[in-house]
Amino acid sequence: MNQKEKIRKTILKLREGLDGEEAIQRSKNVLRHLENLPEYRNAGLVHTYVSSKPNEVDTIMMIARSFSRGKRIAVPVILEKNERKIGTSELMNIGDLTEGPFDIKEPKVFAPIQLEEVDLFVVPVIAVDKSGNRIGWGFGYYDNFLRAQLKPVVALAYNFQIVEKIDPSDTDIKVDYIISENEIIKIGVGKKD
16 A cells, blocks of 8 residues: 555544544634635635535535535536546536436536636545645546646645655646635645746
């Protein structure tokens, strides 16, 4: 088992062991910090994952609150499983979600948008380090998707998901911010400005 697989297994066990109420409270704290991030406050269109996994940082609350603030929301849609390709669809309301591949919620109707319209990307992590290296499920969908993006990328994570060090591969894409229950960590990855 390599380093990433060990970290993934350890963190998933911790996350799955959370009490449901504790996960909701932790998610609320993470989202409160996200809402204080200037890049989020100024974003007209936010691309976010739809939380679908047990005890994952809940983005449904953030999506609902974003709608109430007049923001547009885009979510990932898996286009090609074999090619690990994600598309981007606008979500008009939470009631438009249905179960997609890998038990991930996505819009019932694919309403493609141009990635250039997106102001901020919010991505899921299983683990992340303070250098911006992230571990997801290991399929590379988000790395492929984010490769050419110049807009800020934010990882939402519980404190215990922030680990000491992740050994990245050549194809891994770093995040620009980590938002946890306690803090906003800005990573100086240098792809912006």
